[in-house]
Amino acid sequence: MNILCVKRSKVLGLLVVASAVLLISVLCTSAWAVQGEDRFALGNEAYAEGKYDEALSFYKGAIKQKGYSASLLYNMANAYYQKKDVGLAILYYERALYLDPGNADIQANLSLARKDFGLIAEPASDWQRFFNMLNLNWWAILASGAFGVFSLIYLLRGIRPGILKGAPARILTTFCLLCFMAGGTGVAMQYRNINRGVVIRDNVRLLVSPFDSASSSASIKDGKIVRIAKTYKGYLLVEGPNGKSGWIKRNAVESVVPSGGRS
Template sequence: MRNKTSGTLLAMVLLILVMVPFGVQATDLASRFEEGNAAYSRGDYDSAVEIFSEITSQNGNAASVLYNLANSYAQRGDTGLAILNYERALKISPNDPDILGNLAKVRKDRGLFATEAGKLERLFSIFSIDGWAILALCCLFVMILLLAISLKTRPGRRMFFTSWSCTLVILTLSVFATAYNYRSYNPLVVVAGGVKLQISPFEGATSAGAIEEGRLVFPIKSYNNYTYVQDGAGRKGWLKNDEALAVIQRTP
């Protein structure tokens, strides 16, 4: 009995020793978050940016911290970094009205109006990338099922051909839509001012046109310190890697 009690007490002590650092860390995190909010409230946006950036770098991304970081960048006039962090917050909380509202306001204030989507883009935006992928898998399953049924019961040729063809069309559409949405799933945000697309990935290359800070661009390929991108208007060119940052950060 004594040994069992001693073991229980030892386990409780070890559990407390393990949990205490987590409690201290949570308290420190909350304290730093409030410090960032206080800095923002008094108009010290540089300190707010520093504090919220420190929280994200040490503790990972959270929608509330990214949202406050984006607000701080917006107030400081860093349009690209503000939009980047709003977009990152939306990846975590896609339907948050505050994030969506502030992102739309920043874009409107800076004249960053979106290009009108074409018919194909509107069609592909009916579902998310996950939705199209699931639909493609369902179509594939139905086609296998139809094939299995045809081998056992010999259904009418016209009925089988019609069902198979319709399913194949939907499968093809789903695959193309998934690929299209994958291309735009993780865009880059132009975070520097005075950026120009280049026709080749070398210093001093000829410009292919200016691109505004805060614009979304879509990566195609990379070479050394450059990325070949396409903007919403269909223009293509090379950007330096530090001129446009990915919404979804890749872990080293």
């Protein structure tokens, strides 16, 4: 009996400790999120007062605490736009649009920024515009969901051949296949955007080889979109406007899709 009591007390003690650890973790996470929201709000206040550097400092702090969001990136882009920082303004508008492709405000401000800075947008076909309506995650969810429903239908028909027959079943399976194809194409199209970068320094030289002494074939204005092909030491091989390719210094370009905590 005493042994059982001891074991029971140990179990209860472990449960209490585990509950306390869980509670502390939740409270810390909540506090961390609240701090991130506070920094975002403080950034908005600083922006409204015209203190754009201070606003950006708060926004970057919010990113470190709560991660990226379309609204946060959009506000950062607005601050860089007010500072006339061409490259970073375009970069953060593009990042915000990647997370929220259908946002009319982001699209309008990006278009306005390009117009004010004398930049020409990349030409996009109707297909590209359609597949840019959603980001990579949502196209993947659509494709996975459609494939899951399609598989479930055939599984149920294999178990009970009498169900899900006739025109309704054919319509449903056809719809699932179309959604799967659209989702897969959307994933492929959006995956290409991962290689897009924005030139963040003005009049960057496009070099014929990845060395400081290499000759220059052209220059690229800040705010221009390039496609990153590969990396070599401190250089990136990119395809610039008008299909021109060459090497530029890595610190002259930032990826539209950020890796890690880069900002």
